[in-house]
Each structure stands twice: as C-alpha cells, then as structure tokens.
Amino acid sequence: MNISQTIAAQLENASWIRRMFEEGARMKQERGADNVYDYTLGNPDVEPPPQVLQALARVVSAGLPNSHGYMPNPGFLPVRQAVARQLRRDTGLPFEPEDIFMTVGSAGACNVILKSILDPGDEVIVLMPCFSEYRFYISNHAGRLVPVETSEDFLPDIGRIAAALTPRTRAIILNTPNNPTGRVYPEQVLRDLNSLLAGCDHEILVISDEPYKHLVFDGNKQPEVASLIANTAICNSWSKSQALPGERIGYLALSPQVRNRAALRAACAFTNRILGFINAPALWQLVELEAMDSTVDVSGYERKRDLLCDSLTRAGYDVSKPEGTFYVFMKTPIPDDIAFVRILAKEGVLGVPGAGFGRSGYIRLSLTVPEQMIRKSIPGFAAALQAVSATV
Known part of the structure; x- marks a missing residue:
C-alpha cells in the first residue's frame, strides 16, 4: 500500500530532534550509555511536584x-x-x-x-x-x-x-x-x-x-x-x-x-x-x-543552564544564557551546523542542528539531563572545537 505523497515528503523533512534522539539510542548500544552525552530531547528529567x-x-x-x-x-x-x-x-x-x-x-x-x-x-x-x-x-x-x-x-x-x-x-x-x-x-x-x-x-x-x-x-x-x-x-x-x-x-x-x-x-x-x-x-x-497551580522547581534548570553556558564559554564557544525554557541555543563555530553536529557526535555529544528549527549556524542543547552528564560532556565539546580549528 502506497503512503500519501504529502506524508512521504514530510518524512524527508521530519524532526531533527527525533532523528538525533534515535542516533543517540544507536550510539549508546555501541559505546555504552555512560559514554554518550545526549542533549537532544526536551524530556523533563525531574519528578512532578x-x-x-x-x-x-x-x-x-x-x-x-x-x-x-x-x-x-x-x-x-x-x-x-x-x-x-x-x-x-x-x-x-x-x-x-x-x-x-x-x-x-x-x-x-x-x-x-x-x-x-x-x-x-x-x-x-x-x-x-x-x-x-x-x-x-x-x-x-x-x-x-x-x-x-x-x-x-x-x-x-x-x-x-x-x-x-x-x-x-x-x-x-x-x-x-x-x-x-x-x-x-x-x-x-x-x-x-x-x-x-x-x-x-x-x-x-x-x-x-x-x-x-x-x-x-x-x-x-x-x-x-x-x-x-x-x-x-x-x-x-x-x-x-x-x-x-x-x-x-x-x-x-x-x-x-x-x-x-x-x-x-x-x-x-x-x-x-x-x-x-x-x-x-x-x-x-x-x-x-x-x-494546576503547582510547578516544578526551576532552580535546577537554572543551575544547569549556568553550568553548561559558563563551561562552554570557557571552552571557547559563543553562547548566550537563555531567559527561559530548558534549552540552550548555541552558535556553532562553523556556519554548517549539521556538519558540526556530526563532529560533536564523534566525541559522543548529541545536539539538534539549528537548521531543524529554521536557523542554521546554531545547535540546540536540552538541559533535561543530569548535572554530572554536563560536566562529563565538556571535554567532548572542547575536542570538537579543536577538531574544527584544525581544519580551518
């Protein structure tokens, strides 16, 4: 049974978020979950109030x-x-x-x-x-x-x-x-x-x-x-x-x-x-x-925002702290954000290219991850930046 041509075309442009999440699942099987730092999916990592x-x-x-x-x-x-x-x-x-x-x-x-x-x-x-x-x-x-x-x-x-x-x-x-x-x-x-x-x-x-x-x-x-x-x-x-x-x-x-x-x-x-x-x-x-008036404690996300953004800035990235949500939208060190996402993935770090949101030259990183994972991932970000610098 043939599927709708409209859906077939949409599948070609389907969400980068899910695509990278699925790539993360594959990499975790190959490398072990502790060696993959997955920032792709905005899936809250805290319990409800x-x-x-x-x-x-x-x-x-x-x-x-x-x-x-x-x-x-x-x-x-x-x-x-x-x-x-x-x-x-x-x-x-x-x-x-x-x-x-x-x-x-x-x-x-x-x-x-x-x-x-x-x-x-x-x-x-x-x-x-x-x-x-x-x-x-x-x-x-x-x-x-x-x-x-x-x-x-x-x-x-x-x-x-x-x-x-x-x-x-x-x-x-x-x-x-x-x-x-x-x-x-x-x-x-x-x-x-x-x-x-x-x-x-x-x-x-x-x-x-x-x-x-x-x-x-x-x-x-x-x-x-x-x-x-x-x-x-x-x-x-x-x-x-x-x-x-x-x-x-x-x-x-x-x-x-x-x-x-x-x-x-x-x-x-x-x-x-x-x-x-x-x-x-x-x-x-x-x-x-x-x-309905209950909300999660945002201080945890704020703390992780500061940890990630400050660490990336020290590593040499151009990144601004978000005012809300639980995402960081970081400028990539090369204009081709998809290429940079692939370089990061080689270091075990997964993010979503900005092209998937309509703005190339950026990468989205989700803060719905443990603080320890953020700390462990920073060497991977640094190595990716070094790899880019070596090719320029």
Whole structure:
C-alpha cells in the first residue's frame, strides 16, 4: 500500500530532534550509555511536584463519578471553571468557562484552533527559528506557513512581520519563552505587535503557545500575552511546568477580547471532537482541578543552564544564557551546523542542528539531563572545537 505523497515528503523533512534522539539510542548500544552525552530531547528529567502526585493518588482512589467516562467536548465544567479563574487572576481579563477547551496537550490545542480558523491556502506567520512541528500542524489543516525571521537576538521584528502580512494571513504563532532560543519576548515588543495588528484591515489571530510560561529564570516572569495583544488564543499544557509530557494534558483558551468569540467557541468545541482526540484525558483533568497551580522547581534548570553556558564559554564557544525554557541555543563555530553536529557526535555529544528549527549556524542543547552528564560532556565539546580549528 502506497503512503500519501504529502506524508512521504514530510518524512524527508521530519524532526531533527527525533532523528538525533534515535542516533543517540544507536550510539549508546555501541559505546555504552555512560559514554554518550545526549542533549537532544526536551524530556523533563525531574519528578512532578508532590501536589500533583498527591492529587493523582486521591483522584484514582476516590473513584469519582464519571471519572473514566465521556464528557462535554470542551472538557469537565469544574476544570474549565478553574482554568478560567486562573486566567482571570493572571491576565486581568474576564475569561469564562465557555472560553476554555481541555485538550490533548498544547499540541492538541494548536491543532484545534488552526482547524477552526483555516481554509485551504490561508497563511500563518511563524517566527524563525521555531518549534519544528508548527509546519506540520499548519499543513494538517491545508494552511501555508509563512516564515518570518526574528532579529539577530531572536526577538520578533515588527517591520518584517508587517511586510509578511497579506489578505490571506489568518494567524501568527508566538512561542514565548521560545523553543529553541530560550528568549522571553518583552512587554513592549508584544504591545508593538498588538498595535500593528490593530491597524490591519482584517482580523489576525495571535496563537500564543505557552508550555514554557512558568520556566523563566533569574526571578523574571513571562509577560501575559493575552493582556497585551487583544486577539489572542492561548495554547498551554502542564507538560513542562509539571514535568508531565507523557500525560498529554493541556488547554486552549480564547481571550474575551477575540472578535466573533461565540462562533469561534462553537468551532473549537466541534474540532476538539472531530480531530480524533475526543477529549483530554479525564483523570488528568481531575488532577489539574486540584493541582494546576503547582510547578516544578526551576532552580535546577537554572543551575544547569549556568553550568553548561559558563563551561562552554570557557571552552571557547559563543553562547548566550537563555531567559527561559530548558534549552540552550548555541552558535556553532562553523556556519554548517549539521556538519558540526556530526563532529560533536564523534566525541559522543548529541545536539539538534539549528537548521531543524529554521536557523542554521546554531545547535540546540536540552538541559533535561543530569548535572554530572554536563560536566562529563565538556571535554567532548572542547575536542570538537579543536577538531574544527584544525581544519580551518
């Protein structure tokens, strides 16, 4: 049976993250796990907060009515009420339970909102570099990704965004704190984007993908996108903030300032079902009802950020400390980041080339690894840099 030509083409450009992760598995078999330093996958290496595990135990043992059954398409009403209260507190906006849709992670939320707004050929602006799966989410719903480069320091460039707008532009995806760069978009940049969109002659939705919202370092906070940009849909999950990526629990929230909100509510409730997700996991909705304010301790990631960045700087690399997420986006010592990733791999160090995120000349390193692994990997980074220097 032949597969779809579209999928065949997408497989050729499939995620570098998974590709390098699989390469790591092969190398660990050959060299032994202790001799491979794998920075590829953003898979939290910490346990969920105690409040989350305690809530899970209570939900499982209590045998709550309908805790394993179907529910309204948007999710359990008490959970959506709790999310709306949290968003009212955080944003100052009058979110209602009807604005909330419990989804299968933030990825599910992104697909629900894109399915709800896109017609074939509609355009979605994505700021580069970006999470590589956005391209596939958009094409899932017959849309077209329009890449727009960020500034040299990875912040949204309002002029470039303005130049990319067309009558077919339906949405802009923002991801702050950003994967892969770790940048947190400042309040003024978000205000400037809101001013740009307010002057457009048709509605453009900002899709704010926020799974790293609570992973911000140095005592800072992520500005509330929905408070600063009127026409916003929030996609969020607890995968990163509570170290629960395998549980696939998140939500979509429509800002009370979104125009024609009633129609969009109905569309999202419908697409949340027909995409095949049916509902977000029932048990985990009930867990989050009790524990949604809990977050992992970010100090561990911050400590590993400092260890890795300081060590790489001393070794001779050009690297800036991320403001959030658990990634370091390091400049490679040669322009060909894919070639450099191969040089690193010979030293047992695995990262993801920036080309996989739309910005060549960089490599993404995940901080979801033990501190001891970071320390042991530094000689490999140094050897790779020396190998590059010897060929220049």
